[in-house]
Amino acid sequence: MGILEVKDVNKRFGGLQALGDVNLSVAENSCHAIIGPNGAGKSTLLNCLVGKLIPDTGSVMFDGQSVLGRKPYEINQMGISRVFQTPEIFGDLSVLENMMIPIFARRDGAFRMHAVEDTANEKEIVDQAENMLESLNMADKRHMHSASMSRGDKRRLEIGMCLAQEPRLLLLDEPTAGMARADTNNTIDLLKQIKDERDITIAIIEHDMHVVFSLAERITVLAQGTPLVEDTPDKIKGHPKVREAYLGETA
Amino acid sequence: MLGLNKKDTSLLILVAALALFAPFILNPFPVGSAMAQFNAGYPDLMQRFVIFGIFAIGFNILFGLTGYLSFGHAAFLGVGSYAAVWMFKLLSMNVVPAIILSVITAGLFALVIGYVSLRRSGIYFSILTLAFAQMTYALAYSVLTPITGGETGLQLALDDPRVLDGAATGDNIPVPGFFGMEMRGSSQLEIGDWAFTFSNGYYFCAIIMLLSFYLSIRIFRSPFGMMLRAIKSNQQRLYYTGLNARPYTLAAFVISGMYAGLAGGLMAAMDPLAGAERMFWTASGEVVLMTILGGVGTLIGPVLGAGLIKYMENILSKINSDILHGWFAFLPDGLEDLIVTLIYPFIGKGWHLTLGLMFMLVVIFLPGGLVEAGQRISRLFGRKKADDKSEKSTSTEPAE
Numbered sequence: 077m078g079i080l081e082v083k084d085v086n087k088r089f090g091g092l093q094a095l096g097d098v099n100l101s102v103a104e105n106s107c108h109a110i111i112g113p114n115g116a117g118k119s120t121l122l123n124c125l126v127g128k129l130i131p132d133t134g135s136v137m138f139d140g141q142s143v144l145g146r147k148p149y150e151i152n153q154m155g156i157s158r159v160f161q162t163p164e165i166f167g168d169l170s171v172l173e174n175m176m177i178p179i180f181a182r183r184d185g186a187f188r189m190h191a192v193e194d195t196a197n198e199k200e201i202v203d204q205a206e207n208m209l210e211s212l213n214m215a216d217k218r219h220m221h222s223a224s225m226s227r228g229d230k231r232r233l234e235i236g237m238c239l240a241q242e243p244r245l246l247l248l249d250e251p252t253a254g255m256a257r258a259d260t261n262n263t264i265d266l267l268k269q270i271k272d273e274r275d276i277t278i279a280i281i282e283h284d285m286h287v288v289f290s291l292a293e294r295i296t297v298l299a300q301g302t303p304l305v306e307d308t309p310d311k312i313k314g315h316p317k318v319r320e321a322y323l324g325e326t327a
Numbered sequence: 328m329l330g331l332n333k334k335d336t337s338l339l340i341l342v343a344a345l346a347l348f349a350p351f352i353l354n355p356f357p358v359g360s361a362m363a364q365f366n367a368g369y370p371d372l373m374q375r376f377v378i379f380g381i382f383a384i385g386f387n388i389l390f391g392l393t394g395y396l397s398f399g400h401a402a403f404l405g406v407g408s409y410a411a412v413w414m415f416k417l418l419s420m421n422v423v424p425a426i427i428l429s430v431i432t433a434g435l436f437a438l439v440i441g442y443v444s445l446r447r448s449g450i451y452f453s454i455l456t457l458a459f460a461q462m463t464y465a466l467a468y469s470v471l472t473p474i475t476g477g478e479t480g481l482q483l484a485l486d487d488p489r490v491l492d493g494a495a496t497g498d499n500i501p502v503p504g505f506f507g508m509e510m511r512g513s514s515q516l517e518i519g520d521w522a523f524t525f526s527n528g529y530y531f532c533a534i535i536m537l538l539s540f541y542l543s544i545r546i547f548r549s550p551f552g553m554m555l556r557a558i559k560s561n562q563q564r565l566y567y568t569g570l571n572a573r574p575y576t577l578a579a580f581v582i583s584g585m586y587a588g589l590a591g592g593l594m595a596a597m598d599p600l601a602g603a604e605r606m607f608w609t610a611s612g613e614v615v616l617m618t619i620l621g622g623v624g625t626l627i628g629p630v631l632g633a634g635l636i637k638y639m640e641n642i643l644s645k646i647n648s649d650i651l652h653g654w655f656a657f658l659p660d661g662l663e664d665l666i667v668t669l670i671y672p673f674i675g676k677g678w679h680l681t682l683g684l685m686f687m688l689v690v691i692f693l694p695g696g697l698v699e700a701g702q703r704i705s706r707l708f709g710r711k712k713a714d715d716k717s718e719k720s721t722s723t724e725p726a727e
Contacts, residue, residue, distance in 0.1 A: 126567065152569035164567070168560040169553070177557055178568045180550055186571040189578060191551040192542070194330055198550060241569060 079104040079277050080125070080245060085134030087120055087301075094120045095131065096301045102245070107271055107278040109292035111285075113322055117301040118281045119161075122249055125279075126158050127151045138245065149186050157238035158247045162254075163230035165237065167223030171214060174222050174233055175205035178240040204240070212236045212266075228259030235266060239274070246270075248280040252287050264290050289313070297321060335544050338626060342540055346533040349373055350523045357520030364650070365642055370513055370526030371597075372641050376634045377529070377536040378593045383617040383629030384536075384543050385586020389579050390615070391624035392552060394559035398453045398611050399440070399460025403433040403584040405467065405606030407591025409474070412481045412601045419491035420501045422510065422531070422596040426589065433588020434581050436463075441580035445573065448562075460611055467603040480602030503596050505531055510596055528597045535593065536630075539586060544626055546582070555579055587614075616682070620689055622696030631697045636682065643678040 078101035087095040095117045102108045112118050123129040125136055127148040136143045143151050152158075166174050179201050184190070196202070209215045212232055217225065222233060231251060238246055251267070252260040264287055271278060271291070282288045288295065288309070295312045297304040299321040305312065312318055331339065345352065354368030367373070386400055407429035414425035444455040467475040475481055483500050492501065503510045510528040517523075546552050557565050558572050565572050595601055604610075613636065621632025651667045651674070658666065673681045693699045 147571070148566045149569050149571045152567055158567050160563075160567075164561055164564040166557045166560040166564060169556060173553055173557075176550075177553070177565075177570070180554075181569040186569060187574040189551060191549050191578070191582075192545045193549050194545075195548055195550050195553055196332070201550075237568065 078102045079139055080279065081135075081137040082121070082125075083135045083137075085121070085124060085131045085136065087117075087124060087129065087131045094301050095124070098134070098298075098301070098303060100296060100303065100306075102277060102279055103294070104244075104277055105275055106293045107280065107291050109280045109282055109288045109295045110298055111282060111288055111295060112298035112304075115300075116298040118298055119249065120301075121298070122158075122247060122281055125151075125247060126156060152181075152241070152243075153186060155244035156247060157241050157243035157245070159231075159234055159238055159249060159251055161249045163227065163234045165222050165230055165234050167221075169222060170218065171209065171220050171222050171225070171233060172202075172205055172218040174237060175208055175240060176201050178237045179204050179208075182241045208236055208240050226259075228255060228262060231255070231259070231263055232266060235263075235270075239270065239276075243276065245277045245279065248278065248282075250282055250284075251280065252282070252284055260284065260287065263287075267291055329541065331544060331548070335548065335626070339537075339541060339544065342627065342630065343537055346377065346537060349376070349529070349533070350525055354521060354523055358522050359520065361653070364645060367638055367642060368523065370511075370524055370529050372637065373526070373529045374532050374593075374597050375637045375641070377532045378590050378597070379614070379617065379633035379637055380630040381532075381536050381539045381593070382587055382590035382614055383621065383633040384539055385583040385590070386614045387583075387618050387623065387625075387629040388543060388546060388555075388586070389583035390618055391629075392547070392555035392559065393576050393579050395445070395448065395576060395580070396453045396615065397444075397456040397580070397583070398608065398615070399456035399458075399463075400583070400587050400614055401608070401610035402440070402460035402463040402606045403437055403587035404591035404594070404610065405463065405601065405603065406436050407433045407588030408595045408601035408605055409467070409481055409591075410588070411592040411595035412483070412599055413474075415483055415489075415503060415595070415599050416487040417490065419489060420503050421491075422503050422505050422592075425503070425596060426535075426592040429592030429595070430585050430588045433591065434585040436588075437581045437584025438577070441577050441584070445576050445580060457608060457611070460606060461608055464603055464606040464608070467606060475601070475603060477603070480600050482600045503599050532593050532597070535589070539589065540626075540630070547626060551575070551578070616686060620686060620696055622698030625696070625698040628696050628698040635697070639678055639682055643674055643681060644676065646674040648675075 080100070080102040082098055082100040085095055085098040086093070098121060110118055110121065120129065124131045125143065127143060127146050127150070130144060138154055138156060141154065143154065166177065183201070206215065206218070209218055214229065214232065214236070217229065222230070225233070235251070252263050255263065267278065268291065270276060278291070280288070280291065292309055294306065295309055296306040297312065297318050304317050304321055305315055307315065329336070350368045350373065353373065354366045356362040356366050382400070382404060386397070390396055410429040410432040411425035414428045418424055440456065440459045444452055444459065447455060468477060485498070485500055508527050510531065511526070513524050513526040515522060515524055554570065554575050558575060562572050591605070617632035617636050618629045619632070620635060621630065622628025648667060648671055651670060652663065655663045655666050671677070689696060695702070
């Protein structure tokens, strides 16, 4: 029984069957990649996991509890953090403030009326945020306006913000899309480090095979909304069905 | 001091000093001089400065921090005024219960209107708040006449119960006061040709404005304020960080509604009557202008914006063509008439035109409002100093 269990999930947009009978099980403390050609339904599946979309049928269980019908912030509070395809950070805030917000969310829950306390006096939160930035090698940028950072740094910050919540499942939606080679390698190194140092399950959607094969322990191939095969990276590499899905029948 | 950092403390002290010495600062010209009409140091106008300052400070907590642009905040001001006048009629002429009730009533109104309006964001939120405010206005103007006094407004009467004060003695309606200190009482100080008026009502409002300003600094610097800025910055990220934006925005909406109610209550305390026109949509638009003109999201900006607009409304609008002719009498006749004709549309009833032009210039050239203007000026003067400093620091710090 995996930490994330997706059973018979269907999602239809008008005449388009985006997801058809998807079954997926992600084992705890593993790194599971979901790959597939464009339009395979990868992002739709991810959106069903975080509460952005509700599947037409089927169930999504996280640690024995259904996530269906819950709001994104409730699902997040259950322990699922999501990294977006384009880095989503609080661009108007400083890097340190960006890092403090998830720590507040972890400590205080979805809402707390702390309207007259001084933020600077929240020593415990500030320290944790500083430590997190330190471990990301971003301590020197703490007072920087976060919108003015490079894409690689924004991604690093976003992943750090997700980790600061100490989630049990980290979902990554094409974390290296549109990145330069150096930034991509940095991100891979960061994710490897996270995998080694923490008890965390990682589910990653990715186009870049270099990223997938450096990180994943298991890979699910999705094509036209249905899982084609699920196996270890070595087996996936030479699998005829995968070649077919990616390159077409004649190849 | 008071849980503020050094910079905020000095800002608070600056505002306190400005408020305390306003009767002097705003009266720079001697009585009887040609420039005396630019004096703004009379109680009625000074009270309006601080009351609308409170209104704008509260509005800025919503608009400046969360980015939600409410177009119906005047409704809360009006509701506050009605609540205060009813308190004067029924309970006591003391302003304290009146102001407390106006804040509470406005808060409850804001809770209901905010709960519905905050289901949408952006332009739809603005339209919803505008619709609610116009409905409130229409209700106050006609349907609810027994409560609001309709077209004539709500006024005090000699036979009002005033349970705590007892029956009125004499033929005069009693005036609002603070434990016996009459709001309209004042004392005069004459120094040479200058006359300075110290009004009880003004100082009462000024103290409340300082408290409101202090509270707004605390909110800006609190984790709550940080969450509000995060909402403005990226609501999606906030939801996926396990935070629910809704209660945060609603709390900000209610707080700013209570500020508006406080301003409305103070208006009634200074002059105990309330009319529906206070809730008209132009009044809601005015506070938006004040905040943008002063500087959205800055601490002191809304106060400056409120002061500037109220000054123009009261001073610029009093200049008429006779006064203009007086100023330019030294010019040859034809030229004098030409200049007066050119300036005339911008003064008197045309002061809105000047305001509009100023607003355009500020939005285009100074998006940060008057506060940005101040920063640019201080940078201009501070540049030399800063250059000296940076030279020093580069020489002392070792290179990498």
